[in-house]
Amino acid sequence: MTVDLFETTYKGKKVLVTGDTGFKGSWLCIWLKELGADVYGYALPPLTQQDNFVTTKLQSHIHHQDGDIRDKEKLVAYFKKVQPDFAFHLAAQPLVIESYHNPHYNFETNLMGTVNFFEAVRETSSVKVAVNVTTDKCYQNNEWVWGYREIDPMGGDDPYSASKGCSELITNSYTKSFFSKDETCHVASARAGNVIGGGDWADNRLIPDIFRAYTSKQALTVRNGNSVRPWQFVLEPLFGYLKLSEKLFRQGKTFSGGWNFGPGAFENFSVNDVVNELKKNINISVELPKSQEKLHEAGLLKLDITKAVNQLNWKPRLNFEQTIQFTVNGYLHELENSSNLYQSRVEQIKQYCNA
Ligand SMILES: NC(=O)c1ccc[n+]([C@@H]2O[C@H](COP(=O)([O-])OP(=O)(O)OC[C@H]3O[C@@H](n4cnc5c(N)ncnc54)[C@H](O)[C@@H]3O)[C@@H](O)[C@H]2O)c1
Structure with a gap:
């Protein structure tokens, strides 16, 4: 099986993933499991029966603990019980629109969630x-044509973006204050773009909206059609996170700090490009919104991935057409034949590794 883009780093290791019931967290757990890790998750229960965590029956492959990331005592107790070697923090409020509707919850989850995660790491010497x-x-978004580099200032106008800028500052503060002299634990943060792939059914995201329109045979309403986003198949950033954590494990704190994982510099595609590429594969009709909700969202956002390409030996493995193809296949596996979806996710991981 070709899932070993890594050394034997994760084999037999305990890996704790917060947010394992979510889209990216569930894929990360499947990949880690295939790499031979003993995987532990901590998150709120899945939101719907459609979630990848449920449809892949992930709970029968890993250890999972229901819990709120804002509950520091419960999180710390879980870390102490598990004694993980690796910890990945993905439990968050991840949606821009939701952050406008409930900013307090957004900030509590994304700021204090990050603080609680690092407190749990500090208290668990394994x-x-x-x-x-x-x-x-x-990043502070200037709507410019260049990609943001890891040295650019943090920012964020909407509550979600601001909370993630803060989460970065918290990471930096914990790294400098508590882990810089600590030779046993190494810390980094990972910044990815718009991640797509089978198993994502979140509200107000383009691809889930497209597949909801496809299954219900209703017209798709497209917001912000000209917005350019760093579209990535879900395994691309996960490959980056796993590479980064491997480097931290093997070579230590030179790999601390922030890392960008996005598409190549010339892969600039808009919402309309995604819709048109998808229409080559599935039958959907599209309409413009009757009234546009006036909530600010970034129009142009690009990541400079030079650092990860040069220092982590990571680079995107799929071009735009392949990204859409992998995504369509992931949804169609689920919609047309979901009897062993876990295995079908594993097959996609193998295909990705061989791409
Ligand atoms: N999907 C994307 O396009 C994208 C892009 C860039 C960054 N991210 C980031 O990646 C991470 C995962 O995103 P996702 O797309 O998988 O989101 P998701 O909504 O599918 O999953 C979020 C996970 O966090 C958990 N969670 C949320 N609030 C919680 C709380 N209070 N306590 C405990 N668990 C809680 C959920 O239960 C779930 O497991 C997030 O940090 C998100 O901001 C996502």
Whole structure:
């Protein structure tokens, strides 16, 4: 089986993933499991029966603990019980629109959730590597044509982006204050773009909206059609997170700090491009919104991935057409034949590794 883009880093290791019931967390757990890790998850229960965690029956492959990331005592107790070697933090409120509707919950979850994660890491001496997953939206967005580099300032106008900028500052503060002299635990943060792939059914995201329109045979309403986003198949950033954590584990704190994982510099595609590419594969009709909700969202956002390409030996493995193809296949596996979806996710991981 070709899932070993890594050394034997994860084989037999305990890996704790917060947010394992979510889209990216569930895929990360499947990949880690295939790499031979003993996987532990901590998150709120899945939101719907459609979630990847449920449809892949992930709970029968890993250990999972229901819990709120804002509950520090419960999180710390779980870390102490598990004694993980690696910790990945993906439990978050991840939606821009939701952050406008409930900013207090958004900030509590994304700021204090990050603080609680690092407190749990500090209190658990077994942890050798901790990676906080944030987003491209953590940067102060100037709507310029260049990609943001890891040295650019943090920012964020909407509550989600601001909370992720803060999560980055918290990571930096914990790294400098508590882990810089600590030779046993190394810390980094990972910033990815718009991640797509089978198993994501979140509200107000383009691809889930497209497949909801496809299954219900209703017209798709497209917001912000000209917005350019760093579209990535879900395994691309996960490959980056796993590479980064491997480097931290093997080579230590030179790999601490922030890392961008996005598409190549010339892969600039808009919402309309995605819709048109998808229409080559599935039958959907599209309409413009009757009234546009006036909530600010970034129009142009690009990541500079030079650092990860040069220093982590990571690079995107799929071009735009392949990204859409992998995504369509992931949804169609689920919609047309979901009897052993876990295995079908494993097959996609193998295909990705061989791409
Ligand atoms: N999907 C994307 O396009 C994208 C892009 C960049 C960054 N990210 C980041 O990646 C991470 C995972 O995103 P996702 O797309 O998988 O989101 P998701 O909504 O599918 O999953 C979120 C996970 O966090 C958990 N969670 C949320 N609030 C919680 C709380 N209060 N306590 C405990 N668990 C809680 C959920 O239960 C779930 O397991 C997030 O940090 C998100 O900001 C996502």
